[in-house]
Amino acid sequence: MKTALELRGIVKKFPHTVALDNVDFDLRYGEIHALLGENGAGKTTLVNIISGVYSADSGEIYLDGKRIVISSPRDAQKLGIVSVSQHPILVDSLTVLENLALALDMSPRDRKFVNELRKVIEGFGIRIDLGKRVWQLSASEKARVEIVKALLRDGKVYIFDEPTSLVGLKDRLTILRVMRQLKDSGKAVLFITHRVDEVFEIADRVTVLRKGKKILTKNVNEVSKSELLEAMFGKSLTDTDVRSMSRKERSSRRGEILIVDDLYVKDDTGRLKVKNISLKVYEGEILGIIGPADSGQRELMEAIARLRDVERGRIVIAGKEVTRLKSSDVRRLGVAYIPDDRLSTGSALTLSVKENLIMRDLDLYSTRLGFYKYDNDRLRSMLLKVGLPEDILDVPCADLSGGMIQRVILARELLNRDVRLVLASYPTQGLDHETTKLVHDMFILLRDKGCSILFTSEDLDEILALSDRIIVMTDGKVVYESDRRDVDVNELREMLA
Amino acid sequence: MSPVKIVVKRREKLSRKVKALYTAVAILVSFLIAAPIVAALGINPILFYKYLIVGSFAPYSIPLTIINLIPVALCCISAIVSFRAGLWNIGQDGQYIMGAVFLLWIASLIPNVPPPLSYVLVVILGGIAGGAWCLICGVLRAYTEANEAVTTLMMLYIASSILNYLCYGPWRSSIGFPETFPLPQNYQLPNIGPITSAIIALAVLTFLAWLILDRTRLGLEMSILAEGTRVIDYIGLRYRRLICIVMFLSGFYAGAAGSLYLSYAAKFLEPGFIAYYGFSGIIAAWLCELKVEYSILASLLLAALYSSSYTMQATLNIPSYMIDALEGLLLICILLVHFFTRYRVEIRFISSSSKSSRK
Amino acid sequence: MRFLIIVNGILERATVYLLATEGSLIVQRAGLLNLGIEGFFAIAALVAYAVAVYSGNIVLAFIAAAVSALAFNMIFTVLTVHLRLNHIVSGLAVSMLGLGLSYSLGVSLVGIPLPSSISMPIVNVLGLELDPMILMSIIVAVLLWYLLYRTKLGYQIRIVGENPHVADRLGVPIDKVRYIATAIEGVLVGLGAAYYSLVVIPEWSTGVTLGKGWLAIALAMFSLWHPIYAIGGSYLIACSDSLARVLPLLGVPVSPYLLYALPYVLTIAALSIVSYVEIKKKRLGIPTALAKVYSREERARKYT
Incomplete structure (x- = not known):
């Protein structure tokens, strides 16, 4: 030939x-x-x-x-x-x-x-x-x-x-x-x-x-x-x-960290993407959402993270109604949000890594008078914890690879303050093996410390390996909900095919 | 397919020294290009260059250069504030006029305020008026998304109409020239030796701008504003309020430039009060790469051009607009520096000889 | 009779605005925000006047104006399309250069009247004196509408302005399309400028063109970048422009100096209302990439 x-x-x-x-x-x-x-x-x-x-x-x-x-x-x-x-x-x-x-x-x-x-x-x-x-x-x-x-x-x-x-x-x-x-x-x-x-x-x-x-x-x-x-x-x-992960057997159910009640959310073009969704996330569990692409997962996560207006319904985080609050308000309640859109939402590309690390937690990094203070040692140790070299603090984020940017986002969202709820929208999509593993390890570690995680994925293996409970979403609705232990994997596969 | 391909590539960061060298070359090149234009006006280019230097940096020209430096530098900071936030306030001249007009009005109502306080009022009144004038465009941008580059320019012409109206109309003080009554004595900033004391105001205002932009949370929020609405929502900043703050601050500096100039140099208003310091400020802002710490240095060059233009008009009869053209050339050359420090241009020659395939 | 003179004045001014607006509209549709228009408007107005004075040939004057505007506009195109520099600052640079050159070189023309051979052929319709340029400006608007919505080039211009990334990947020659758009702009604005200095204000004085170019940018925006709507916008602003001249003549006690601001006030108001009502809806089919530098390999750049 x-x-x-x-x-x-x-x-x-x-x-x-x-x-x-x-x-x-x-x-x-x-x-x-x-x-x-x-x-x-x-x-x-x-x-x-x-x-x-x-x-x-x-x-x-x-x-x-x-x-x-x-x-x-x-x-x-x-x-x-x-x-x-x-x-x-x-x-x-x-x-x-x-x-x-x-x-x-x-x-x-x-x-x-x-x-x-x-x-x-x-x-x-x-x-x-x-x-x-x-x-x-x-x-x-x-x-x-x-x-x-x-x-x-x-x-x-x-x-x-x-x-x-x-x-x-x-x-x-x-x-x-x-x-x-x-x-x-x-x-x-x-x-x-x-x-x-x-x-x-x-x-x-x-x-x-x-x-x-x-x-x-x-x-x-x-x-x-x-x-x-x-x-x-x-x-x-x-x-x-x-995907082999350690799974700790959960003790009896604890309190609810997130309650979503009868939620309706529209997308940018004004179409209703989330229709009548109610769900609960308990303390110390990982809840995985899977379903066909573009079935409203993204809009759901954005609504909970308070980046998107809610048409109808209620969101309660840690006992506080947040339905009309801003993302900085829920951030102060200890919510981390890892958006799927790393480049135009998750990071400020023209700003340095340093500025990206502090930008969601300016209250922690500024004095009463509004002057900000960098704690460079702390920022460097944050970078080390996510496996990044510590000398990139002053590099603009635009110069980093996708995997490195996701690590910066992880460091900012999970290491700046005590996190009680992690919202992660397709956190491993398009990432290399090592960064994917880092994401998984961090999630497991946080869960074992009592933090709750709600994440979406298109990868059934990832959902099965990480989640304590699983939800299937199609066309903006919850069509299946089950404990990981009770899941019939074949039934799930058929549902998604 | 042509055998020669021009490929543009991003380059690694250049050192500060190399960048400074590039900039110096750009300034020289723009002056060299000016030579044929000057010759076209029938003037010996050598004389032109001579007066360019003598007219700005000879000992007797320095006070004049400093008089021009203050409004240029303040307009430069005004541009830096808005450009850094991704907003394009380019109507500094309008805010400059409104700053001066407002100061003259208020000062004529309360002419007896004692000096140290009145000097502070000069800056604050002018700043507030300029800020408010710019804030109109800020509010329109925030709430209706009207393009602020266009509206600030339109507001410049409105301000200029108001200036003309006042000079020819209600504030006209003499029959002959369209001039207003002078600024009350208490508000006129005195000289320290040969140099105006407004230089102190410039130093303080520059320091404050540096502090706000580089050391406060607000400064960081302003840089994030340039990143677009999705990041802003993610961080939970108030997008509209932030736009309004930036535009007010930007207008404040341009307005203060106008009121200060009225106070230490012009003393009264006339239609020629608008001297287009705003555009020079924008050039200076680009020259110092939007860094407040270098703004005065960059503005000095533009101010020098202004003072030499006076000399040249007086001695060589070169129209002062010539300096506008030179400023335009200078800005184009600075823009070229921005390109060449950011990119490498490679010319690749492709041998058209074909290669036999191995299989 | 006085009424007819007023209407004629409006027609003439509207023709200038319309030509400049159509020019600005087409480059904005291609995603370029060209603030340099103020500069080459001034250059073309001067060139037209100078050629008219020295040659006495009106056709030659119009052609020279169009060519000079086109050539001058290429500075902006090179800066923004090839060198990927900031549109707003590049445009200001071109404007300053153009204004500076035009006014300093034009000093020698101040006070020199146009030769009597410079006049437009005029058709008298119901007492109105219509010349070919008035008609042509309307035809240009219709032609541009046809170009934008009915031809391949028009589709290409629109998608380059709407989403240059997709346009590039579809194989649209972005640079070429943008060159064509700025060339059209140069010619149209040049003709408008020539008409302004030869017919509307038939004399040369320094500062005569100030603000006209920038007004055209705003006009194109509040006409929603639509060539036919731009006719309405241009006539509206021309009316407000004439008001400044007419009201004092009618004895209305308003300062003419304040009335000079009227077109600008009206423009800001119209731009805000239209932006609020139409653009905010994130309507599709408008140049959403306006003033954004396109660079194929780069993700993000500071201050652009």
């Missing part, structure tokens, strides 16, 4: 991390090549370099044996490199048709083009409403549009960046089918994933990245699952090993 794309000695540095360290990689026509690695391994950076979003610091890229430089996403498209992004690249205010036309560099007013478009889409057997505006679409519909967008472009190389992670089962099958079709028609397909099972399901060859370095490239039929896992994580370990 002919080589389509070849990368040689690619290096990409960010201010405090080396994202890709001298990576070689090749992709052939008529194959599906899986790029495997845990979060933070450098997969997305590599994809961004191929699709023109980033430019590499050094290294060479060849397409069909010719040296190329890709300096913008437009360049990449002109060269025939088509990417399907995990988060669909669409303009909310425009219709599906207008989005597709723009992506293909055509005018949405061109009748002939529109007719052709309709025919092509029907040919693929994918159902989408061309007249709908993107903000009206559900997550799976958006994913479908994203796939169609890629199919309409006549490319040589197709990049699928974790396309299956946010869609339902049916759409997942569609995506896999599309990938096979592309392969059969002789295209080169690059498939980025962090799920080992998917590699065996569909790929011909696999390349593993770990911490920015290439570990191996092999034919899939010549490699075992444990070999891949070892390559990904650096040491021999299995799926269950990662």
